[in-house]
Amino acid sequence: MTRTLAPLGRRHVDVRGHSRFGAYTVLSVVDGDGPAPDPGQFYMLAAAERWGGGEDERPFLPRAFSVLRAHGDGTLDFLLEDVGPGTRRLCELRSGDGLFLLGPLGQGFAPVRPSHPTRRPILVGGGVGIAPLAIWRDTLGAGALVLLGFRDGAHAEGAALIPGARLATDDGSAGHRGLVTDLLAAELGCDARAEVYACGPPPMLEAVRALCAEHGVPAQLALESGMACGYGACFGCVVPSRDGYVRLCVDGPVLDAADLELVA
Amino acid sequence: MSDLCGIPLAHPVVNASGTFDAIAARRAFGDALFEAFPFAAYVSKTVTLQPRQGNPPPRLWELPAGMINSIGLPNKGLAGYLAEDLPLLAELPVPLIVNVMGSSREDVGRLVAAFAERDEVAALELNVSCPNVRTGLVMGADPRELGALLDHVRPLTDKPLIAKLTPNATAPADVAAAAEAHGADAVSLVNTLRGMAFHPDRPGEPWLGAGTGGVSGPAIRAIAVAQVRDVRRRTGLPIVGMGGVQSGRHALDLRRAGADIVAVGTESFRNPLAGSAVAAELAALEQGSPANPRVPEGRSGTPMFVR
Numbered sequence: 001m002t003r004t005l006a007p008l009g010r011r012h013v014d015v016r017g018h019s020r021f022g023a024y025t026v027l028s029v030v031d032g033d034g035p036a037p038d039p040g041q042f043y044m045l046a047a048a049e050r051w052g053g054g055e056d057e058r059p060f061l062p063r064a065f066s067v068l069r070a071h072g073d074g075t076l077d078f079l080l081e082d083v084g085p086g087t088r089r090l091c092e093l094r095s096g097d098g099l100f101l102l103g104p105l106g107q108g109f110a111p112v113r114p115s116h117p118t119r120r121p122i123l124v125g126g127g128v129g130i131a132p133l134a135i136w137r138d139t140l141g142a143g144a145l146v147l148l149g150f151r152d153g154a155h156a157e158g159a160a161l162i163p164g165a166r167l168a169t170d171d172g173s174a175g176h177r178g179l180v181t182d183l184l185a186a187e188l189g190c191d192a193r194a195e196v197y198a199c200g201p202p203p204m205l206e207a208v209r210a211l212c213a214e215h216g217v218p219a220q221l222a223l224e225s226g227m228a229c230g231y232g233a234c235f236g237c238v239v240p241s242r243d244g245y246v247r248l249c250v251d252g253p254v255l256d257a258a259d260l261e262l263v264a
Numbered sequence: 265m266s267d268l269c270g271i272p273l274a275h276p277v278v279n280a281s282g283t284f285d286a287i288a289a290r291r292a293f294g295d296a297l298f299e300a301f302p303f304a305a306y307v308s309k310t311v312t313l314q315p316r317q318g319n320p321p322p323r324l325w326e327l328p329a330g331m332i333n334s335i336g337l338p339n340k341g342l343a344g345y346l347a348e349d350l351p352l353l354a355e356l357p358v359p360l361i362v363n364v365m366g367s368s369r370e371d372v373g374r375l376v377a378a379f380a381e382r383d384e385v386a387a388l389e390l391n392v393s394c395p396n397v398r399t400g401l402v403m404g405a406d407p408r409e410l411g412a413l414l415d416h417v418r419p420l421t422d423k424p425l426i427a428k429l430t431p432n433a434t435a436p437a438d439v440a441a442a443a444e445a446h447g448a449d450a451v452s453l454v455n456t457l458r459g460m461a462f463h464p465d466r467p468g469e470p471w472l473g474a475g476t477g478g479v480s481g482p483a484i485r486a487i488a489v490a491q492v493r494d495v496r497r498r499t500g501l502p503i504v505g506m507g508g509v510q511s512g513r514h515a516l517d518l519r520r521a522g523a524d525i526v527a528v529g530t531e532s533f534r535n536p537l538a539g540s541a542v543a544a545e546l547a548a549l550e551q552g553s554p555a556n557p558r559v560p561e562g563r564s565g566t567p568m569f570v571r
Contacts, residue, residue, distance in 0.1 A: 005294040009537035046534065057328030060481065062534055102536065105292055226324050228331060229533035232288020235335045236324035244317050245338065250288045 003107050004038050006231070010062075010102040012048060015093045016075055022157025024128065025080040025091045029099055032074040039136035040108025040222055040254045042066045044230040045078065047089050048098030054085030061228050062100065063087065066132040066199070066253065068161065076101075079131040079158070105230045106253050109136050109197055109220055119195040119218075120145065124184050124208055125162075126200025127155060132222050132254075133199060134162050145187065149180025149204065181207040188215045196257075198222070206263040219257035223248055240264075266304065268502055268525050269424035269449045271359050271386045273304035277515065277543040280506045280529030281307045281363040281389060281428065282335065283480075287352050289536065298357050302539030305359040307527070308349070310391045312364070313371050315341035320473035325461040330481020330508065330530060332459045334474035337365065337391075342378055350384055359386035363428070367397045369416040380421035387424040390417070390448075393432070393455050404455075405433035407442035414446035424449040426504065429495070431484075432458050436491050437498040444499045452504035452527065453495060454488045456480045481530040482508040489521045496522025510538070512545020519546075 016028040037043075046062040063086040068077040082091045093099065109132070121144040123133045130148050137144050146165040150156040153173035159165050167175025168183055176183055181204060188194060192215040198208040199222035212219035225248045227237035238245035239252075241259045246252065266276040279302075286306055290297050318338030325332040340348060353360050362385050366372035372390065379385045392404030392413065403409045410427065418425065427443040429436050431454040440451045456478025463469040470476070488507020495503060505523025508530070509515050515526040526546070531538040 003291075005296075006292050008293040008296040008300055010535050052328070058326055060326050060329060060534075061331060100535075226322065226326075228324055228333075228530075229536075231292040231536060232285045233283060233536075234324065234333065234533050235282075235285075235318065235338060236321075236333060238318065238321055238323065238338075245321075247288070250291050 001107060001110060004035050004041060004104050006103050006105050007034060010044070010100045013099050013101050015095055015097045015099055017095050018093065021160055022154040023081060024155070024158045025082070026068065026161070027078045027080055027090060027093060029076050029078070029101065030074060031076050031101060034074065034076075034101070035104065036070050037067045037076070037104035037135075038108035039139050040066065040132045041104035041106050042230070042253060043076070043078070043101050043103030043105065045090060046100045047093060048100055051089065054089055056085065058084075059086035059089060061086075062102065062230070063090065064224075064227050064230055064249070066222065067104065068131040068134050069138065070135060079128055079161070081128045102230055106249055107251065108132070109222070109254050119193050120191075122147065122184065122187060122194045122196050124180055124196060124198040124200070124204075125149070126180055126204040127151065128158075129200035129204075129222070129224070130158060130162060131199070133197065136197060137162055147180050147183045147187070149200065150174070179207070180204065181211060184208060185211055188212070188217060192217055195219070202263050209257045209260060209263055212257055220254050221257050221260070221263065222254045223252055223263065266525065268305065268504070269387060269426070271305065271424065273359070273525070275304045275543040275547065276519075276525045277303060277539050277546065278305045278361070278504065278525055278527050279303045279307050279532060279539060280527040281391065282309045282337075283529040284532050285309065286356055287349060290352075293536070298355070300537070300540065301357050302532070302537050303358060303528075304543070305361055305386065306353065306356050307361045307389060308353060308363055309339055310337045310363045310365045311339050311342060311345045311375065312337060313342050313366060313374060315339065315344055322471060322473055323477075325471050325477070327479065327481065327483055330479060330483035332461060332472065332477040332479050333456070334472040334477030336474060342375060346378070346382075350382065354384040360384055361387045361389055361426070363389040363391050365391035365394050367394055369396070369413050372413060373417050373420055376417045376425075377420045380423060385423065387426060387449075388421065389426040389428050389452060391428050391455075393428070393430040402430065402432070404428070404430040404439060407438045410439050411442040411446040414443065414448055418447035426450040426452050428455055429453040430455045431487060431491055437494040440495040440501070441498045444501050448501065450502040450504060451495060451499065452506065454484065454491050454507045457484055457487065480508070482510060484508050485514060489517050492518055492523050493521040509542060512542055512547075512549050515542050515546040516549050519550075
């Protein structure tokens with residue numbers, strides 16, 4: 001499978017803007033010299049200044065983020081949630097601040113297979129994992145059904161990033177009260193001629209994998225794992241596949257669900 | 265030009281074994297990697313006789329100034345390496361140093377003998393941070409163990425043998441002296457220091473899948489400087505010094521401590537071109553004269569450990 005290659009070396013780029021969507025922050029950066037990423041590819045990000053000195057004197061390593069959207073002028077959007085010293089520092093960045101960026105990295109979503117021309121794409125996202133689905137939805141067009149799950153109303157405000165999405169929240173504050181995989185199960189129960197693309201927390205991905213396997217629906221899952229480098233050097237981001245451990249940074253982050261026995 | 269055991273190097277900065285996968289990096293960056301390869305020689309990840317899957321995840325833990333890894337030396341094994349990796353690594357624009365590890369002298373001997381015949385390989389680095397299954401002693405932590413290992417493998421190759429010393433030893437300098445006495449051509453140090461972290465949500469449970477791992481990064485730089493200096497006082501062998509190098513200044517410190525060549529490890533995770541940056545900064549500091557480096561003046565006044 002082809003992938004867009006990253007320029008060798010991290011780039012020093014400027015933050016263009018910062019906007020809030022409930023519990024989430026969208027960080028926009030100007031990457032004028034970088035190539036346009038494939039949907040599902042990711043970047044390693046680190047603040048150019050004061051990277052370190054937060055909680056536990058961290059962060060030290062850059063952080064991996066799937067691209068939320070790539071604009072024609074080289075602007076890249078990333079979806080952040082403040083959950084630790086790295087994401088906290090990135091959420092602090094404002095227009096004009098400097099950022100180190102490496103990417104685009106990894107293998108993104110593959111185009112809908114020609115062998116399944118009648119299958120409709122269903123995009124399933126959970127929490128901050130909705131990020132790669134936005135750029136993939138932009139590519140697939142309005143024919144794609146988007147199902148998003150969030151824990152509560154503040155997080156569900158992130159749904160505004162993907163127009164037309166159907167919602168589920170754990171607390172019922174927006175859309176269906178329950179899990180996004182309830183929505184997926186209902187869809188596949190009505191019509192299993194679908195192809196599923198999913199990104200979210202491991203329990204959600206495992207439920208998506210199991211549902212798709214049950215219905216014979218092909219699925220691509222964008223996984224997350226802590227990684228130090230993003231380009232295959234550290235061997236830290238492995239997940240078990242049917243062929244043994246694979247590195248999410250170079251073999252993923254998008255994997256074919258059929259290659260996984262279990263998402264844990 | 266620099267030199268390591270007669271291998272000409274374009275500059276004195278190489279990678280630490282296991283911190284840069286040139287094959288994966290080529291998948292990420294394409295042929296640009298070969299046009300601007302960040303190291304003067306490429307040291308491969310450890311090769312073992314049999315394939316290894318590596319340790320169960322999680323494999324990484326971030327520290328205030330570094331990280332702990334418990335990767336577990338995943339590799340395709342000798343046969344897989346020779347068939348799949350070596351042809352790709354032979355295309356690199358720099359000399360190839362292959363790092364090998366075995367759990368007995370005989371295993372290491374088989375690896376050394378296999379690579380002795382390969383023209384693609386410029387030198388061998390012996391990862392001796394592994395216990396000998398017969399004696400239970402970590403080969404690189406005990407001077408007699410390392411001496412016996414070298415006695416076994418030295419006759420098997422004319423290629424330079426670099427002993428990668430472990431810092432998890434009572435006296436690494438004694439081990440280095442044994443390496444010299446038993447025929448090693450160089451020593452490299454430091455490997456990672458053993459460490460562990462607890463799971464943030466499960467009291468008393470280790471975070472890393474393998475329980476413990478190796479600490480690397482700036483956190484261990486001062487230890488590396490001290491151990492390189494200790495080893496330099498005991499041996500005339502070339503030294504590949506490493507441990508937390510992030511800049512030319514850090515490389516210069518290791519050179520002043522006695523290292524001839526400097527390796528960049530963890531910093532490559534943060535910046536794939538860290539090796540090139542360190543080499544350029546080191547060259548600017550040394551101005552072509554390692555004996556008389558031109559070091560920038562301090563900002564003002566007397567140097568202080570706090571400012």
